Amino acid sequence: MKTSVFAIDVGYGNTKYAHRAASGTIATGMFPSLAPVAASVALSGYDDRKLDRKVLAKIAVDKIDYEVGPDVSLTAAYGKTGRALSDDYVQSKNYAALLYGAIHFAGVTHIERLVLGLPVHNMPRYSSELRDRFTGDHDYGLGRVTIEKVVVIPQPLGSLVAASSNRQNEFGRDSAHLVIDVGYFTTDWVYANGFTMDDRRSDGIQGGASQIYQRIAELLTKEWKRKVVDIERIDQALREEKPFFFYNHNINLAPYLDQAQNVIDGVVDVMKNNVGELSNVRSIILSGGGGALYRTGILNAFPLNTVEVIEAPCMANVKGFLIVGEAGLIRERATAKA
Template sequence: MSLVVRAVDVGYRQTKFVTGIAGASIRCASFPSVAYPSKRDQTKLAAIERRQTVSVPIGGLFYEVGPDVALAADAFRASQMHDRFTDTPEYLALLRGALRMMNVPVIDLLVVGLPVALLTLRKASLEKAMTGIHDVGGGKRVEVKKAMVMAQPQGALVYYATATNRLAGMKDQPSLVVDPGGRTFDWLVSRGMRLVQKKSHSLNRGVSDVLRAVASEISMEIGTRYMDVDAIDEALRLERPLILHQRPYDLVRLQRVVDKLAEQAVSSMMQWIDDPYSLRHIVLTGGGAWLFKRAVKAAFPKQKIQVLRDPMYANVRGFQIAGMNFAQTQATVDHLPNAKQVGVKS
């Protein structure tokens, strides 16, 4: 029986997870990283009000998560934009919500990610928290036998190397992965698939910073507080105007604000990279790739920037590939005869 491997990438804005594997195709899904707590299970409503969410019990409360979580919203949107995010019940609710939507009762290896700057600090504790039996709500439980934590951009590196058939050819070659996420702007320098820790880092200059800055500019211009960052996100991504007071509001006038914040993040990254000319592969990934693309290209004018297809899912697909490779290696090792069986003296 083959081992069951699954991957989840709980980001600050979106939770991405693997739903299945068919040959070389890794199917993924996502939902907003928002969890609304309640004293009772809000998903048990009249049929006319049902929404595509699940309710996860944690610490005496039920946390509603899923694609339709916006329908559970009140006037206050709780977000966990801080370094201890993985310690919160909201993080656990998002993770368990993803596990429930996978419809797999036992997972032999679960792969999750962390921002580069938090990898050393939180890897061991997160792996411990992910391992065991999870109550995912609805009378269901999911057992995770083993967990593995990777740096989030490392997933994109594995996915890029595999998707382009360069895994063997990239051995010892220097690469850079740039991963603008919801809260953090991460970058990873590697030799082959190995992380160069002292040149890799993350800082708090992600998509949310850009969206809040744009919202602030809009608020000052229209004379009232405007905080619909999701609408700004969609308008910028689709290159279409916002609708304010039933009229179109062109965000082109604020493009310089967006570009400046992206430039600041990339400039900070360049201080860590003392030999940019030697990079053989420069990969741009993450849900905010489209916002930072111009700044990254400006920083490396003589090199090609590889922008991954479906960049939001690149990390989690890479987690899945790395997990399957690890599981295959472990299965091979576990089935090898031990030293006494082959006559080796111990």
């Protein structure tokens, strides 16, 4: 299938993708950003009459097979789940496997414009590399894919565009907003007047939702005298508002989340020092999978501002990426006709 614009947000926590369906609506998908090396023997598909077949794809990157998809295991021996948490994440084989996995699950084989996002602080360092790496023809073991052009934008810009899509009268040139994207590994923020970023008041740091999960894991380890390593299950329990099952105990994580508030406050303090007073900001928009976790900390830091958690925060960036890509392609085609 050929598509004019395809957007992928290869996050540290989840990989999200979006494209325009034939009906005109935005089609989306998401799966965990886990890319373990594929097992040499796949027992899970041994007898389809008795076992449900997992929704997984085997993606080849530099002659190594990785498993990616909605049913990838959240747990592994010694915590080796195939998640990469590092600042050079976009250079890793895991990143490439997840990106190709998104293309595969969408059934796309030809992309005119691929839109990707980067944490704000990584834009100068990695944007050109991403464009060079993924432009052209690729074969990841499941068929050839052609990508004509790659566009890279700051991640929170996607949420800004998504937030404004149905409220354009609130996002005029003289309307300032602060968009905070709380990802799995990083927290990024964009201060913008309309859609013009203020580079001096936009930034990002390592310090996303995973740091909260890791702090909770440390607290659980201390209290239960057993090492807790599977932070993916802590993430899942908090998102689904369910107990964390641990050695035959159902543990309520709410008290541990309260004890981890100092981790959130540390990140918020760095951001507050960067953006300064927000007397002219019409709203603070929280986005990303960890947005809801940071809401209390943001409210405490900016008590006089309106704070809102964007609808479907996990998918906001990638939907915005798609809108940005479509607008750019329209301008490009209009210029070519002129």
